[in-house]
Amino acid sequence: EKHLVLLRDGRTLIGYLRSIDQFANLVLHQTVERIHVGKKYGDIPRGIFVVRGENVVLLGEIDLEKESDTPLQQVSIKEILEEQRVEQQAKQESEKLKVQALKERGLSVPRADTLDEY
């Protein structure tokens, strides 16, 4: 039974869940990391994953029948990575502008991810 795991750093892993423990540490088999950009997604095969529980955001079982009908379009790995890079860049730029604007007004909003990892 395939499972989909969302990690704290935003990665999506899909694999066969083999083992868990009370901390939600997971052992995933034949894992595939799926990157989503817009409507496209790309899969990177990773093998066996052992995930530490504290990094798991959520975990759900994939309904194999429903898995086939998604509106998403699968693309090659290179392409999806490229798309991701572009997206990241765009985000960073807008973020920079935002921070700049706020600074001018005297406010500084701490970035969420830096907060997260003290």
Place this chain on the structure above:
Amino acid sequence: QSLEDCPLDEDEDAFQALGEEDEDIDQFNDDTFGAGAVDDDWQEAHERLAELEDKASSSREPDGPVGNDGDVLGDPEDALAERLTRLVIDSELEDPAIMQAVHTRDPPQPGGLNSSIWDSSAVLRRIRGPLLAQEMPSVSVLDYALPQRPLQARDEERDPSERALPRRSSSPIIGSPPVRAIPIGTPPKQAAIPNFNQQILCPKPVHIRATMQQRYPTPYGERMSPNQLCNVPNSSLLGHPFPHSVSPVLTHLQRAQLLGGAQVKLLPAGRMSPSQFARVSGLVGSPLPSVNPKLLQGRVGQMMSPAGGFRAFFGAPPAPPPSQLPHPPGPGSHLQNLRPQPQMFRPDTTHLHPQHRRLLHQRQQQNRNQHRSLNGSGGDRGGHRSSHQEQIRKDPYANLMLQREKDWVSKIQMMQLQSTDPYLDDYYYQNYFQKLEKLAAAEEVHGDGPKKERTKLITPQVAKLEHTYKPVQFEGSLGKLTVSSVNNPRKMIDAVVTSRSEDDETKEKQVRDKRRQTLVTIEKTYSLLLDVEDYERRYLLSLEGERPALMGERKQKICDMYDNLRGKAPGQDRPSDDHFMQIMCIRKGKRLVARILPFLAPEQAADVLMATARNLPFLIKKDAQDEVLPCLLRPFSHVLYHLPLGTVTSLVQQLTNLPQSAAAPTNLHLTAVLQNKFGLSLLYLVLSRGEELQSSDTNTELMQDNQWTELMLMATRELLRIPQGALAKPVSIPSNLISLFSRYVDQQKLNLLETKLHLVQGIR
């Protein structure tokens, strides 16, 4: 040369000393992981195992004895070691013997109270020759304690004969949380699997010595027959992973225990995955070099009867020839269709969400049906095996986790959910589902639709146990130990409040203090309010006799709240508004007042209203930033509905600050009121109420009537005067304002008023 003696610059010596230390460390390492334990290279073993698995999946010789495959395994001991530790045993935390061990807190003594399950499964030991259980020194590693688990889920599965001592029903005597040598996190039967995996894979297994905890207080004859033992899921088992270099000789008692406790899942012949190994070989008990797991697997098909199996085993000589190693029949079959015995492995799924459980059972059913149909055709072992294999082939890595493991994890999670007062601990969850249930119930009443199963995960509820902390005492010692712990926290710092003298304070500080005091008052009142609001629920939950008391409490609290609001000044006739004003200046205070108003008596509420109206401009000014005054409108309007005309009149008076002396050209008060959303809305409300009373009430006093009329005249005059642009937009305009004004002004002015105040609908 000790380390300290070597100054840093004497490198050589230092290194040597270090080297010596290292040697020591190495020695220890060796003993635990190293050469002392197992000679074999874990990598090799691992590879062999992996090979084995591949071979197994391709080989189709279920019955085939092991000969060829036997070598492949190479080092069965390691495998065995691992497997033994994974013996399925009891319901871990609930086992009375374990608990017993916990509570006594004694270091485990041989032949004593401590559970052998833990010892055995958690420990690898080295056994030399005929060295037997009795000589095993106790292990301190396993002196762990478990918190008392109130879960009674597995009661029926307990083995009564194994209860050496009566179970405790109370929490540990000692106040502090019990010490765990093995962290709570480790799974029970595989208590050391996390540790062990590393150890097993390492060349040398752990060298901890364990007591062979015998629970064999009873002679063999008195114990349950092997049959029974077999069937008891909870019976403990000694699993000793022995290094292969040793050939232990087990007494037949030991063996009996081993076998007796073993729960084996029948292995599909083809499957050779390590986890399966564990179960099989575990039963064997004696990890002799000659033991061949494959052989055991071969036996799967044979299905020897339990009794026969046992007897055969017992009859075996100390160094059992492989051929005689019976495969102890597993009481719980993998798929429950190979043995007619009462199943054991009915997984405890009560904790699962109902929908989840349904799905799970459905799947199980499907599987079973699948197999049954397959088996039906085959009918014999071969048939079973092939069906197993098929399934396995689809996914050789499936079921890496035993059902027990899964149960264990979910048990832990359920434990975490236990609460003595779910309303307190988990308010939102409980409330949400209560609402859902109400909705569902309502729907059900209306329609006859299919009942949607919206049952929630039933969180375990535990009755609250009062624990009085008794400090640890040792016999014969004087006094008590002062030990602070979670259950008994000790005061570390003495924080003393020192009030400062008035002289020293500056004005600012005074102001600040006053504000702080107000904040404190607000907080106190808020807690009172929350309590009062909660009374309704408590009322419903309480018994008949308690109810009056509850009501009394509630009333008292309400009075307290009011006092807090107005500022307790019992001596004065007319308490000043100051206190109240302070509270109203703070946003939280305003919200507090809004929430309290419904609980207050009418006079008290009117009082509050008056005070507000009186000081409205001031409040408006202060509210400029918060803009939270409108929240008061609703409770105010409720209050208004109950007010008599006289009060309303005075209210208007307050609001408009009329009549005023002729000297003042403009009515600042009224202006301010009118220019503020809240003020205007409030004014409208009050006016509307007055009009209501006026028109509906037939026998109003003349006096009051006059007052009212006068006021209204003045008010309307003022309203006319005010420029339209200055007016705020009220929250709502009561419909009877037109009729109100029509009484006091002529038509022309009425029209003016209408337009100005947008009284006529549709103009907006």
